[in-house]
Amino acid sequence: MERRVVITAASAITPIGHGKDSIVQSLQNGVSGIKPLREEALLSRFIHSKVYGTVDYPINYEFQRQHRKTMAPCSYYACQVAKEVLEESGLAPEFITSGKLGVAFGSIHGSPITQWNIYRSFFEAKDNKALQTISAVDYLKSMVHTTAVNITKMFGITGRVVSSCTACTTSSQSIGYGYEAVKFGMQDAMLCGGADEYDTITVAVFDNLLACSTAFNDDPQRTPRPFDKARDGLVVAEGAGAVMLEEYEFAKKRGANILAEIIGFACNNNGGDMILPNLNGISNTLKLGLENAQINAEAIDLVSAHATATKMGDIIEAQAIANVFGNHPYVVGLKSYLGHTMAACGSIETILSLYMMQEGFIAPTLNLEEVDERCAMINHVQKMIRHPVNIMAIQNFAFGGVNTILFVRKFA
Amino acid sequence: MTRQEIEQEVKNILHREFEIENPGMDDNLREVYGFDSIDAIELLLEIENFLGSELSQEEKKQAMEIRTINHICEYIEKIAQTRAAAPAT
Numbered sequence: 163m164e165r166r167v168v169i170t171a172a173s174a175i176t177p178i179g180h181g182k183d184s185i186v187q188s189l190q191n192g193v194s195g196i197k198p199l200r201e202e203a204l205l206s207r208f209i210h211s212k213v214y215g216t217v218d219y220p221i222n223y224e225f226q227r228q229h230r231k232t233m234a235p236c237s238y239y240a241c242q243v244a245k246e247v248l249e250e251s252g253l254a255p256e257f258i259t260s261g262k263l264g265v266a267f268g269s270i271h272g273s274p275i276t277q278w279n280i281y282r283s284f285f286e287a288k289d290n291k292a293l294q295t296i297s298a299v300d301y302l303k304s305m306v307h308t309t310a311v312n313i314t315k316m317f318g319i320t321g322r323v324v325s326s327c328t329a330c331t332t333s334s335q336s337i338g339y340g341y342e343a344v345k346f347g348m349q350d351a352m353l354c355g356g357a358d359e360y361d362t363i364t365v366a367v368f369d370n371l372l373a374c375s376t377a378f379n380d381d382p383q384r385t386p387r388p389f390d391k392a393r394d395g396l397v398v399a400e401g402a403g404a405v406m407l408e409e410y411e412f413a414k415k416r417g418a419n420i421l422a423e424i425i426g427f428a429c430n431n432n433g434g435d436m437i438l439p440n441l442n443g444i445s446n447t448l449k450l451g452l453e454n455a456q457i458n459a460e461a462i463d464l465v466s467a468h469a470t471a472t473k474m475g476d477i478i479e480a481q482a483i484a485n486v487f488g489n490h491p492y493v494v495g496l497k498s499y500l501g502h503t504m505a506a507c508g509s510i511e512t513i514l515s516l517y518m519m520q521e522g523f524i525a526p527t528l529n530l531e532e533v534d535e536r537c538a539m540i541n542h543v544q545k546m547i548r549h550p551v552n553i554m555a556i557q558n559f560a561f562g563g564v565n566t567i568l569f570v571r572k573f574a
Numbered sequence: 575m576t577r578q579e580i581e582q583e584v585k586n587i588l589h590r591e592f593e594i595e596n597p598g599m600d601d602n603l604r605e606v607y608g609f610d611s612i613d614a615i616e617l618l619l620e621i622e623n624f625l626g627s628e629l630s631q632e633e634k635k636q637a638m639e640i641r642t643i644n645h646i647c648e649y650i651e652k653i654a655q656t657r658a659a660a661p662a663t
Contacts, residue, residue: 227593228608231616294622298615 166410167344168573170418171250173243174403174506174513175357177215178499181246186517188499189525190546194383195500196397204278205366211374213382214365215399215501229316232302234273235359239402239506240309241316244353248317251406252418253351262350264321264343266336267310267357267404270329270505274361276304309357321349327505330468331429331560332356333403334508337568338427340407350409356505357402364504365398371437373472374398386471386502387529388495389480389537396470399501403509405516420573422516425553426455432563439478441485444565448486448557451567457553462491462569464524464554465540466515469495470502479557480537492549493540498528508558512568519551519572575654580647587620588643599644614640621650627657 173181177195178188188195197216199206223238233241244267248258257263271277283295302308307325314323322343326335333356340352358364368374375395378385387393413420428450432443452459465487467479476495483493496511497503503510518524526543533542556568581599588594594607603609618637622629629637633653640646 228610231612290628294619298612298619302612 163347165345165347167341167407167424168410168413169405169421169424169516169570170408170413171247171406172404172421172513172516173246173250174401174510175217175221175239175243176401176500176503176510177217177399180219180221182517185514186521189514189518190523192526192528193499194528195399196382196385198382199362199365200360202362205362209362209366209369210376211365211369211395211397212379213375213385213397214360215397215401215503216360217400225316229312232299232315233312234276234303234308236269236273236357237303237309237312239359240267240355240357240404241312243355243357243402243404244313244317247353247404247406253406259318259320261320263319264323264340264349264352265310265313265319266324266326266340266343266352266354267313268307268326268332268336268505269309269356269358270327270332270364272304272306272308273359274363275359276300280304313353319353328562328564329560330502330504330507331558331564331566332505332508334512334556334558334566334568335429337405337407337424337509337512338429338566341424341427344407344409350412352407353404354407355402355404355509358400358504358506360400361398368396368398375471384529386497388467388469388471388498388527389476389533389542390471390530391532391534393471393473393476393534395472396497397501399503401500401503401506401510403506403513405509405513422519422573423571424568425457425571426451426569427567428454429564429566432565434563436562439475439559440563441478441481443563444478444482444559445485447565447567448482451555451569452486455569457569459487460490461553462487462555463549463551464515464518465491465493466511466554466556467493467495468557468559469497469527471495471497475559476534477536480540484539489539489541491541491555492524492543494525494543495527495530498530508556508566511558512556512570515554515556516570519554519570522548522550524549524551577647577651580650583624584643584646584650587617587624591616591620597643600642602641603643604641617646625650625653625657629653
C-alpha cells in the first residue's frame with residue numbers, strides 16, 4: 163500500500179526569524195543571522211572561529227513546570243515549533259492522542275548544556291555531595307531522543323517515535339522516515355523535525371577539523387559563503403524546524419490546509435570515509451531520489467543545496483548536482499542566511515524552501531559574490547528572483563557518510 | 575527542629591522547586607499538583623539538603639508511601655528524631 167503524503171503545517175525558529183512572516187522578510191531582504199560567538203568561559207576563548215548563527219530574540223514560551231522540568235534548551239525549541247505546528251494543522255485533540263500520530267524528531271547529541279553540568283560534577287567531585295549535583299532529570303534533558311519524547315509528553319502523543327541522530331541529516335531523516343511511515347500506512351500523520359541548542363562543543367569540533375569559518379570574525383554577516391571563491395568554512399548555528407505530514411485522503415477529508423506534497427525521499431551511505439564528501443555517494447543519493455519520486459531531473463525547479471561553504475563539500479555537491487540534475491534547476495544555499503543549524507538544518511531548509519514555493523520567489527545564496535569556477539557548472543541564484551517553484555529537492559549530507567534528499571511538490 | 579519549622583521549610587521547597595502555591599496539608603500531591611516519580615526523587619534531594627545528611631536506601635524506600643504534605647512533614651520529623659537519637663559518625 164502506497165499513500166500520498168502532504169504537509170499541512172510548518173514552523174521554524176531560526177537565526178533569521180521565528181515563523182513565516184519574519185523568515186520570508188529576512189530572505190527577501192538579504193538578512194543574515196550570523197552573530198559574534200558568545201563567550202562561555204570554557205572553550206570559546208580558544209576557538210578560532212568567532213561566529214555563530216544565533217537565535218537572539220525573545221521567544222514567549224508558555225510551558226507548565228510539569229513539562230519544563232525535563233526540558234533543556236533544545237527541547238524548548240522543539241516543543242515550541244511542535245506546538246505551533248499542531249495548532250496550525252488543526253488536528254483534533256482526540257486524533258493527536260489516538261496513536262495514529264507519531265513523532266520523528268532529533269538533535270545531534272541531546273543537550274550539550276546539560277551535559278556540561280554533568281561533567282562539571284564529575285571533574286569537580288570532592289565528596290559524595292557531588293552526586294547530588296546531578297539532578298534526577300539531567301538524563302531526561304540530555305538523552306539523544308529528548309526532543310522527541312518531550313514533544314510526546316507535552317501533547318500526549320502515543321504513536322511511534324523515531325529519533326534519528328545522524329548529525330546534519332537528523333531532521334531530513336525525520337521528515338523522510340515520517341514520510342515513509344505515512345506512505346506505507348504505519349501512521350496517518352507524523353510530526354517531524356529537529357532542534358539544536360547553542361553549543362560551542364560543535365564549533366570546537368569543526369574548528370579542529372579546519373572546517374569552520376575564521377576569516378570573517380570581524381564581519382560575521384559576510385560568512386558563510388556557499389560556492390563563493392572566498393568561502394572559508396561553515397558557521398555553526400542553532401534553531402528548530404517542524405512539519406506535520408498527513409496522509410492525503412485523511413487531510414482532504416478533514417478539510418486541512420494542504421501546503422505541499424512530499425513525493426520522494428532517499429537516503430544512503432558513502433560506505434567509507436566518515437568526513438570527506440563523496441561524489442559517487444552523493445550522486446547516487448540524487449539518482450535514488452529521482453527514482454523514488456518517479457520524476458525526471460528536468461522537472462526540478464529548485465535545489466536547496468546542503469552547501470555548508472567548506473572548500474571541498476561545495477565542489478563535490480556542485481559536481482553531483484551537475485552530473486545528475488544538469489544546470490537547469492536553480493540552486494540556493496540557505497545556510498548562507500542561517501549558518502549550519504545541525505540537527506535542525508534539513509527541516510529548517512525544507513520549511514524555508516516551502517515558504518519560497520508558496521510565495522513564488524527564490525532567494526539568492528547570500529554572500530555569493532564571485533562563484534568558485536569549480537562550482538560554476540550549476541544554476542546559482544545570485545539575486546532574488548520571482549519564479550514559480552513546482553518541484554524542489556532538499557539535500558543534506560552528514561558526518562559518517564550519510565546522505566539524504568527529499569522531493570517536495572507544490573500542491574495543486 | 576519543631577514541626578512548625580519543618581512545615582514552613584516544606585512549603586518553601588514546594589514553592590521554590592515545584593511552583594506549588596498555598597497547598598492544603600492533606601492534598602494528594604499526585605492528584606492535585608501532578609506530582610510524579612521525577613518530582614519524588616527531586617523532593618528527596620531537597621529533604622537531604624534540609625536535613626544536612628544523606629538518606630539511606632531504606633529511608634528512601636519508606637518515602638514511597640508519601641502522599642500529602644503532612645506525610646512529608648511526618649517523614650522528615652521521624653528521620654530527624656532518628657538522627658538526633660543516633661548522630662551520624
